[in-house]
Amino acid sequence: xxxxxxxxxxxxxxxxxxxxxxALTLAASSSQAEDQPALTLNQAIEQAxxxxxxxxxxxxxxxxxxxxxxxxxxxxxxxxxTDYNYYRTQDLTRIRTRYGDLYTGSLNTYQWSxxxxxxxxxxFKLSSTYKLADLGVDFSELQVFLTRxxxxxxxxxxxxxxxxxxxxxxxxxxxxxxxxxxxxxxRDFFDVGILPTNDVLKVEVELAEAQQQLVQADNSVSVxxxxxxxxxxxxxxxxxxxxxxxxxxxxxxxxxxxxxxxRVERPELKAIEVQLQQGQENxxxxxxxxxxxxxxxxxxxxxxxxxxxxxxxxxxxxxxQVVTAVNxxxxxxxxxxxQVNQKRANLRKLESTRRDLQDQVExxxxxxxxxxxxxxxxxxxxxxxxxxxEENFRITQERFKEQLTTNTEVLDAQxxxxxxxxxxxxxxxxxxxxxxALLRSMGRGLPPGLDxxxxxxxxLKPAPPAGAASDK
Numbered sequence: 001x002x003x004x005x006x007x008x009x010x011x012x013x014x015x016x017x018x019x020x021x022x023a024l025t026l027a028a029s030s031s032q033a034e035d036q037p038a039l040t041l042n043q044a045i046e047q048a049x050x051x052x053x054x055x056x057x058x059x060x061x062x063x064x065x066x067x068x069x070x071x072x073x074x075x076x077x078x079x080x081x082t083d084y085n086y087y088r089t090q091d092l093t094r095i096r097t098r099y100g101d102l103y104t105g106s107l108n109t110y111q112w113s114x115x116x117x118x119x120x121x122x123x124f125k126l127s128s129t130y131k132l133a134d135l136g137v138d139f140s141e142l143q144v145f146l147t148r149x150x151x152x153x154x155x156x157x158x159x160x161x162x163x164x165x166x167x168x169x170x171x172x173x174x175x176x177x178x179x180x181x182x183x184x185x186x187r188d189f190f191d192v193g194i195l196p197t198n199d200v201l202k203v204e205v206e207l208a209e210a211q212q213q214l215v216q217a218d219n220s221v222s223v224x225x226x227x228x229x230x231x232x233x234x235x236x237x238x239x240x241x242x243x244x245x246x247x248x249x250x251x252x253x254x255x256x257x258x259x260x261x262x263r264v265e266r267p268e269l270k271a272i273e274v275q276l277q278q279g280q281e282n283x284x285x286x287x288x289x290x291x292x293x294x295x296x297x298x299x300x301x302x303x304x305x306x307x308x309x310x311x312x313x314x315x316x317x318x319x320x321q322v323v324t325a326v327n328x329x330x331x332x333x334x335x336x337x338x339q340v341n342q343k344r345a346n347l348r349k350l351e352s353t354r355r356d357l358q359d360q361v362e363x364x365x366x367x368x369x370x371x372x373x374x375x376x377x378x379x380x381x382x383x384x385x386x387x388x389x390e391e392n393f394r395i396t397q398e399r400f401k402e403q404l405t406t407n408t409e410v411l412d413a414q415x416x417x418x419x420x421x422x423x424x425x426x427x428x429x430x431x432x433x434x435x436x437a438l439l440r441s442m443g444r445g446l447p448p449g450l451d452x453x454x455x456x457x458x459x460l461k462p463a464p465p466a467g468a469a470s471d472k
Contacts, residue, residue, distance in 0.1 A: 038243040041159050042447040044232060048155035049148060049450070051233030058147040062140040069133040075126045078118040085111045086307075106305045106314045115299040120324075123291030128284045135281065139274045146267040151231075152445050156436040158231050160429050162224040163246040167425040169221050172214040175418045178393075179207040182410060185401065199407040206411050246428050248379050251435050255369045258442050262365045265443035269361060272354045279347035286343045289336030292328035299323075361441065368438035375431035382424035389413075389420035 039047075049055060087109040095102040119126065183203045189195035226236045234240070263269065299322075303315040311317070396413040399405040439445035 038241050040243045041156065041245050044159050044228070044242070045152045045155045045447050046450070047232040048151050051231070052147070052151045055144070055147045055151055058140070058144045062137070062144055065133070065136040065140040069130070069137050072126075072130040072133040075119070075129060078116050080114070080116055082114045083112070085113075087111070104314070106312075108305055109303065109315070110305070110307050110309065111301060111303050112309070113299050113301040115297055117295060117297045120294040120296055121291070122293055123288030125285055125288035128281045128288070132278055132281045132285070135274050135278045139271055139278070142267045142271045142274065146271070148450075149267065149440055149443070149445055152447075152450075153436055153440045155228075155231050156445070157433060158224065158228040159242065160246060160432045160436075162221070162228050162240075162242060163244060164425055164429040165217070165220040165224040166242075167246065168422060169214070169217040171418060171421045171425070172210065172217040174421075175210045175414065176207070176214050178414060178417075179203065179210050182397070182414070183207055186407060189403075194403060195407065202407060202411060206414070246425065246432065248376075248428060248431060251372060251376075251438075253369070253438065255366070258365050258369055258438060259362060261444070262361050262442040263358070266361050266441075267443055268357060269354075272350065272357055276347070276350050276354065279343065279350050283340060283343040283347060286336065286339040289329070289332075289339065292326050295325045295327075297323045297325065364441040365438065368434055368441050372431065372434040372438055375427055375434050378427035379424070379431055382420065382427045385420040386417075386424050389417040393417045 089105070089107055089109075092107065093105045095104060183200075186195055186200050186203045190197065190200045225240050228242075229236050229238055229240060299320065301319045301321070302309045302317060303319065304310060304312050304317055305314060306312075309317055393410075393413040393416070396405055396410050400407065400410045436445060
């Protein structure tokens with residue numbers, strides 16, 4: 001028996017030392033982050049928006065669309081061009097007459113012409129091209145705003161999951177501390193012969209499992225912190241202190257209000273409307289093949305036998321001409337008709353896509369709203385459950401010390417308490433994430449000051465360098 005006592009004491013001390021070392025390690029890592037100012041949710045969103053490579057790419061697309069629109073404007077304007085040509089012929093041109101052969105022309109001909117060309121009528125193709133480019137700018141602006149919403153939602157999700165991981169770590173720490181204390185009580189009872197060996201072993205097993213859960217919780221904190229750091233443009237392993245915003249606040253949004261807001265403000269729906277307008281312009285552009293093309297060209301021409309256009313006995317050195325050209329291909333085996341039919345088919349496809357997108361938006365709003373209400377009910381239930389579980393654990397511990405209940409009851413009470421705490425923080429996390437998802441499905445979710453649609457100049461404003469988002 002003394003040998004058994006010694007083995008149990010050694011095992012107990014080893015587990016106590018391991019638990020203490022792990023707690024000290026976690027405390028040290030927490031103290032390193034104490035010097036940092038706590039990062040709020042809105043600050044995290046702003047940093048994510050400043051760093052986001054996806055948002056930077058969307059801005060570049062907008063820049064390209066803006067340049068494309070400016071390019072199409074030039075199609076309405078006259079173009080100025082110049083040409084310099086040299087011709088060498090094998091023989092002079094011979095003209096037979098009754099008096100003999102005459103030779104005209106020159107073996108060497110140099111010609112320099114400067115021309116101005118102006119399209120007069122293109123079958124509305126130029127106007128359609130400009131309208132398409134203008135709609136492309138509108139579409140790119142919506143894509144920038146849509147990307148901002150997605151980045152903000154990702155930042156919210158990563159922020160709350162990091163807070164949830166920290167809460168789970170706290171719960172795991174509390175569980176280890178409580179089981180360590182209970183193990184000491186069980187060892188004392190074992191030493192005086194009140195508690196059998198197998199009850200002490202049960203506590204040791206529970207403590208070992210709690211320590212494993214503590215390690216897993218610590219790893220979860222590291223993973224979620226790395227995810228949030230990545231979104232913020234910070235080093236993956238950098239310490240990060242966040243303000244605890246994992247709480248309950250009433251969200252006063254009715255389903256019908258959310259539904260109507262989403263149908264009006266959802267950028268995806270606005271984007272599909274722009275695409276429909278582009279589809280209509282594509283049809284109009286294809287129909288340009290039904291009309292003649294009219295162009296006006298004026299040229300001023302220098303012609304000579306020498307490269308410097310000196311005096312010539314053959315050519316008039318200067319000349320000008322104005323040409324009005326009408327080109328009307330009236331038979332191409334239905335080519336234009338088939339092109340128009342293709343564009344109209346694409347337009348009908350977009351109309352079907354719009355109907356499906358409207359259904360998907362309403363479904364997302366419904367799901368997010370129901371999830372918000374469900375998690376709101378769970379918060380109240382989980383909060384009450386924690387109070388009951390804590391009281392149950394306290395009473396069971398006291399009864400165990402008086403030997404009025406069993407060791408198994410204490411372990412069960414500890415398990416219920418840990419579960420109740422985790423359920424509460426899970427419900428809080430789900431509630432905040434459901435709110436973020438509901439706002440995103442409505443086309444909202446940016447912090448105050450960033451929720452208004454920026455001007456095109458603000459959209460094109462380059463993001464600060466990645467280092468600006470760092471705390472160093």
